[in-house]
Amino acid sequence: MSSSGAELKDITRTLRAQGRRVTPQRRLVLRLLQEQGGHLSADELYRLACQRRPRISLSTVYRALDVFEGLGLVRALHLEGEHHRYEIARDGEHHHMICLACGRVIEFECGHCAEMNRDLAERYGFDITGSRVQLLGYCTDCRARGEGRVH
Amino acid sequence: MSSSGAELKDITRTLRAQGRRVTPQRRLVLRLLQEQGGHLSADELYRLACQRRPRISLSTVYRALDVFEGLGLVRALHLEGEHHRYEIARDGEHHHMICLACGRVIEFECGHCAEMNRDLAERYGFDITGSRVQLLGYCTDCRARGEGRVH
DNA sequence: TTATATGCAAACAATTTGCATCCTG
DNA sequence: CAGGATGCAAATTGTTTGCATATAA
Numbered sequence: 001m002s003s004s005g006a007e008l009k010d011i012t013r014t015l016r017a018q019g020r021r022v023t024p025q026r027r028l029v030l031r032l033l034q035e036q037g038g039h040l041s042a043d044e045l046y047r048l049a050c051q052r053r054p055r056i057s058l059s060t061v062y063r064a065l066d067v068f069e070g071l072g073l074v075r076a077l078h079l080e081g082e083h084h085r086y087e088i089a090r091d092g093e094h095h096h097m098i099c100l101a102c103g104r105v106i107e108f109e110c111g112h113c114a115e116m117n118r119d120l121a122e123r124y125g126f127d128i129t130g131s132r133v134q135l136l137g138y139c140t141d142c143r144a145r146g147e148g149r150v151h
Numbered sequence: 152m153s154s155s156g157a158e159l160k161d162i163t164r165t166l167r168a169q170g171r172r173v174t175p176q177r178r179l180v181l182r183l184l185q186e187q188g189g190h191l192s193a194d195e196l197y198r199l200a201c202q203r204r205p206r207i208s209l210s211t212v213y214r215a216l217d218v219f220e221g222l223g224l225v226r227a228l229h230l231e232g233e234h235h236r237y238e239i240a241r242d243g244e245h246h247h248m249i250c251l252a253c254g255r256v257i258e259f260e261c262g263h264c265a266e267m268n269r270d271l272a273e274r275y276g277f278d279i280t281g282s283r284v285q286l287l288g289y290c291t292d293c294r295a296r297g298e299g300r301v302h
Numbered sequence: 303t304t305a306t307a308t309g310c311a312a313a314c315a316a317t318t319t320g321c322a323t324c325c326t327g
Numbered sequence: 328c329a330g331g332a333t334g335c336a337a338a339t340t341g342t343t344t345g346c347a348t349a350t351a352a
Contacts (some may be wrong), residue, residue, distance in 0.1 A: 016352090019305090019306080020306075020307090021305095021306060021307065021350085021351050021352075022351075022352095023306090023307060023308080023350080023351070025307080025308075026307090041341095042341080042342080043341080055308090055309070056308085056309085057308070057309045057310065058341095058342090059308085059309075059310085059342085059343075059344085060307080060308060060309070062341095062342065062343075063307080063308085063343090064307095066343095078229060078231060080229060080283070083340085083341060083342090084341090084342095097271065097275065097277050097279070099277075100280070106275060106277070108271055108274070108275065110267055110271070112263045112264075112266055112267040112270065113263075113267070115263055116261060116263040116264070116267075116284075117286065119263065120248065120259055120261070120286065121288075123259070124248065124257060124259065124290075124291070125290070125291035125294075126248050126250075126257070126286070126288050126289065126290055126291070127288045127289045127294055127299055127300065128248070128286050128287070128288035129251070129287055129288045129289070129300060130286075130287045130288070131284065131285065131286045131287065132231070132283075132284070132285045132287070133267075133282065133283070133284045133285075134282065134283045134284075135268065135271065135277070135279050135281075135282045135283075136279070136280055136281045136282065136283070137272075137277050137278045137279035137280045137281070138277065138278045138280070139275075139276070139277055140275070140276035140277065143276075143278055148278055148280075149278065149280060167327085170330090170331080171331075171332090172325085172326050172327070172330095172331060172332065173326080173327095174325080174326075174331095174332060174333080176332080176333075177332090192316095193316080193317080194316085206333090206334070207333085207334085208333070208334045208335065209316095209317090209334095210317085210318075210319085210333085210334075210335085211332080211333060211334070213316095213317065213318075214318090214332080214333085215332095217318095234315085234316060234317090235316090235317095303352100304350105304351105304352095305350105305351095305352095306349105306350085306351080306352100307348100307349080307350075307351085308347105308348080308349070308350085309346105309347100309348085309349095310345105310346095310347100310348105311344100311345095311346095312343105312344085312345085312346105313342105313343080313344070313345090314341100314342080314343070314344085315340100315341090315342085315343095316339105316340085316341090316342105317338105317339080317340080317341105318337105318338080318339070318340090319336100319337085319338070319339085320335105320336090320337080320338090321334105321335095321336100321337105322333105322334095322335100323332100323333080323334085323335105324331105324332080324333070324334095325330105325331090325332080325333090326329105326330095326331080326332085327328105327329095327330095327331100
């Protein structure tokens, strides 16, 4: 089975449950996000969508993403500087490492984070409902190509 | 001594070393950031600056922040949704907890993060040069006022 | 059949830039 | 006095909105 997110059937159900409709545009946006493995910006999604459905508009892409985010089907990533990127929401929190040379985004899960949250909740009396962790650096490939900082 | 960042003398030196100039506008922006304890947006800085120097322009504020960031004197925070916020750069990495009810930003240092970085560097062959951690939740005060999620 | 979605164009907000003028070094 | 910095207005970029029309249920 696909690990890249909910099936069309589930999505249809989720949308309908909220009185929203399943349209070809929405299906397309979601499919692109699944096919490309996520981390796409609204504009990238729009360009890709145009290849299969030339009359789709950028605002439709934004609106679709908005609806999906509201339903918990899609997550928006707020990466440094750039515009936002979107990915299919999956179970389990994960975070991102971003390569400063090639822009690649690598996902990781992190046990330390849970520990950190507990620790901080205690230290500051904060009730932590979510966390965003971004690590900036250089990926293996780029380092092999001589990119990155000198050690 | 002030723990809120470099002294004017240091700043002057840093600027001059790069052929940049020390102007009243730049001094003002930096001072406001120090006085207010940081976490201000460009626009907030602009408004505050206007009180002391009505003819200053928003673009000057942006340009000052840009120069300071380039010199490592100021850090830009990219918080969820909102516009960017800026703070005086200090030694030692710290991160931010943001209260979803009152918007307050609380800084914290975190030993787990260093550990996490080592761990991930090893697991993925990534050379991590920096990290940004944001925890979202509800601060003690807001929880006392009944804000926040139900347990 | 009827409310939700779409496409398009226009509106927005945050940030950047061009340019004549000003002022620091 | 020369080149960097400023103020102002106009341009850009990413995103949102209004509205008439199209379409899913």
